[in-house]
Amino acid sequence: MQPDISVKHLNKIYEGGFQALKDVNLEIYPGEIFALLGPNGAGKTTLISIICGIVNPGDGEVKAAGYDIRKQYRKARGSIGLVPQELNTDSFETVWDAVSFTRGLFGKPPKPSHIEKVLKDLSLWDKRNNRIMSLSGGMKRRVMIAKALSHEPRILFLDEPTAGVDVELRRDMWEMVRKLRENGTTIILTTHYIEEAEEMADRIGVIRQGQIILVEEKDRLMSKLGKKELRLQLQQKLDQVPGELTLEPIELSNDGWELVYTFDSQQQQAGVARLLRTLGDLEIEYRDLQTRESSLEDIFVGLVNEQSPQERSTE
Amino acid sequence: MNLYGVKAIYQFEMARMRRTLMQSVLSPVISTCLYFVVFGSAIGSRMGDIDSISYGAYIIPGLVMLSLLMQSISNASFGIYMPKFSGTIYEVLSAPVSYIEIVLGYVGAATTKAVILGLIILATARLFVDYSILHPFWMFSFLVLTAVTFSLFGFIIGIWADGFEKLQIVPMMIVTPLVFLGGTFYSIDMLPEIWQTISLFNPVVYLISGFRWAFYGVSDVHVGISVGMTLVFLTACLTIVWWIFKTGYRLRS
Ligand SMILES: Nc1ncnc2c1ncn2[C@@H]1O[C@H](COP(=O)(O)OP(=O)(O)O)[C@@H](O)[C@H]1O
Ligand SMILES: [Mg+2]
Numbered sequence: 001m002q003p004d005i006s007v008k009h010l011n012k013i014y015e016g017g018f019q020a021l022k023d024v025n026l027e028i029y030p031g032e033i034f035a036l037l038g039p040n041g042a043g044k045t046t047l048i049s050i051i052c053g054i055v056n057p058g059d060g061e062v063k064a065a066g067y068d069i070r071k072q073y074r075k076a077r078g079s080i081g082l083v084p085q086e087l088n089t090d091s092f093e094t095v096w097d098a099v100s101f102t103r104g105l106f107g108k109p110p111k112p113s114h115i116e117k118v119l120k121d122l123s124l125w126d127k128r129n130n131r132i133m134s135l136s137g138g139m140k141r142r143v144m145i146a147k148a149l150s151h152e153p154r155i156l157f158l159d160e161p162t163a164g165v166d167v168e169l170r171r172d173m174w175e176m177v178r179k180l181r182e183n184g185t186t187i188i189l190t191t192h193y194i195e196e197a198e199e200m201a202d203r204i205g206v207i208r209q210g211q212i213i214l215v216e217e218k219d220r221l222m223s224k225l226g227k228k229e230l231r232l233q234l235q236q237k238l239d240q241v242p243g244e245l246t247l248e249p250i251e252l253s254n255d256g257w258e259l260v261y262t263f264d265s266q267q268q269q270a271g272v273a274r275l276l277r278t279l280g281d282l283e284i285e286y287r288d289l290q291t292r293e294s295s296l297e298d299i300f301v302g303l304v305n306e307q308s309p310q311e312r313s314t315e
Numbered sequence: 316m317n318l319y320g321v322k323a324i325y326q327f328e329m330a331r332m333r334r335t336l337m338q339s340v341l342s343p344v345i346s347t348c349l350y351f352v353v354f355g356s357a358i359g360s361r362m363g364d365i366d367s368i369s370y371g372a373y374i375i376p377g378l379v380m381l382s383l384l385m386q387s388i389s390n391a392s393f394g395i396y397m398p399k400f401s402g403t404i405y406e407v408l409s410a411p412v413s414y415i416e417i418v419l420g421y422v423g424a425a426t427t428k429a430v431i432l433g434l435i436i437l438a439t440a441r442l443f444v445d446y447s448i449l450h451p452f453w454m455f456s457f458l459v460l461t462a463v464t465f466s467l468f469g470f471i472i473g474i475w476a477d478g479f480e481k482l483q484i485v486p487m488m489i490v491t492p493l494v495f496l497g498g499t500f501y502s503i504d505m506l507p508e509i510w511q512t513i514s515l516f517n518p519v520v521y522l523i524s525g526f527r528w529a530f531y532g533v534s535d536v537h538v539g540i541s542v543g544m545t546l547v548f549l550t551a552c553l554t555i556v557w558w559i560f561k562t563g564y565r566l567r568s
Contacts (some may be wrong), residue, residue: 054567
């Protein structure tokens with residue numbers, strides 16, 4: 001399948017010499033929801049801005065919907081809708097005019113029925129004749145989303161779409177993303193809310209200091225890097241981990257009232273069964289047990305805190 | 316060609332102008348009326364004819380030019396400065412529009428409005444002075460050519476400016492003096508020789524001279540030179556605009 005977004009060996013050095021992207025390679029496929037995770041200043045906005053035509057690319061090749069963003073910029077840009085990170089809106093225009101303006105700008109003939117649908121989906125219909133400056137911040141963000149969808153793009157970029165928005169809008173936005181996916185729209189989002197990526201993304205890319213350090217399907221990422229924890233509340237207090245279990249990654253906690261067993265998700269079946277059997281053999285009884293899966297957030301924090309290879313080698 | 320894109324920008328700009336109708340039409344009309352009252356009637360009645368044209372009629376082309384230049388520059392510079400200032404420029408930069416289309420939209424709208432305003436001022440002048448237009452076609456052509464050229468110039472200023480002061484400094488500090496010293500209120504022949512020579516470096520002299528020729532058939536410099544100089548300035552502006560978009564100067568980092 002031809003990717004909807006294809007980035008090859010992309011570099012970006014800003015005026016002043018700061019290198020914001022280093023040899024970025026990335027492919028995103030039609031209809032998928034891709035989450036780009038990374039700490040502040042990692043280069044997420046830079047990457048998106050280059051693909052969308054707002055920032056000049058450095059060397060490397062970038063294609064959107066199969067079109068080169070430089071040589072075939074009309075077709076490339078025409079297939080993209082962008083909701084940028086910053087809340088930049090017109091002021092004096094009405095919601096309807098502003099959203100219709102974007103559709104025209106993207107070279108599409110007027111289609112009031114589509115604008116109406118977008119505004120209704122985003123709960124902006126009642127406000128269509130209001131000037132944008134009279135709207136609240138959340139409503140303004142909805143207007144920006146409506147603008148991005150006004151020209152029926154097949155690829156949608158959402159740059160930190162839910163940073164600082166209210167719960168209601170976040171819920172609406174998730175709902176909207178799901179609906180768009182059903183129509184086959186490719187969605188790329190950056191976010192700080194890892195739960196968002198966890199909830200919605202099919203694949204996840206992690207970017208740090210201008211480098212993509214990992215791209216993986218979410219489920220596989222979870223199982224590959226995810227750790228599980230089994231906690232057993234004991235009937236009787238233990239003074240130490242029984243000798244038969246010392247080879248296992250097991251610890252005693254809660255003053256000896258609890259056994260904590262940590263295991264990789266892959267080996268879960270075998271490990272847990274063996275542990276429980278051994279406990280049975282030792283006649284150690286437990287009142288209760290829970291397992292906990294590490295969240296994407298734990299994984300992410302682990303990843304970005306990891307030293308980069310250069311840093312490691314200089315030590 | 317993304318005609319819908321050009322139309323979207325053009326209409327957006329025209330809507331902005333309609334919203335500010337009062338300040339953008341009324342204020343130049345009022346100040347032009349004041350010029351006519353003071354220079355045309357009060358002082359003009361004591362002035363002799365210049366090139367056998369009554370003083371009140373003589374200053375009309377220059378006054379129309381003054382408003383035309385100011386309006387072209389301020390409309391076009393504001394039009395592109397505002398989205399840069401508010402951040403909404405991202406939309407234009409991410410849209411499938413070529414730079415020619417962007418310029419057509421912004422400069423086209425600024426030109427339209429400046430020409431309309433020029434015609435309104437011309438009509439207003441009729442209330443004060445009886446004048447005739449010898450070459451209406453050339454008069455209109457000059458009006459449009461000048462409006463296009465200075466709208467382009469304004470567009471460049473709007474991209475260059477990174478603050479409101481800079482946006483206003485060029486019309487205030489450069490264009491106003493050039494227009495006043497460009498033969499609006501006098502014929503260049505009336506100046507001492509040295510100032511006549513210096514005046515020839517003022518591009519506005521050629522605009523006003525050519526424009527006045529279209530009205531009355533008299534001019535300080537030959538009308539061909541006027542047209543030529545305007546075209547030179549137009550080409551210079553076009554070249555700068557081309558360079559701006561090629562390099563992304565102050566638009567794309
Ligand atoms: N126009 C610019 N000029 C110079 N440096 C920039 C510019 N824009 C961003 N940067 C720098 O590039 C890095 C990446 O920024 P950005 O892409 O916005 O990161 P993110 O979106 O991941 O937070 C940051 O260190 C930022 O300071
Ligand atoms: Mg960002």
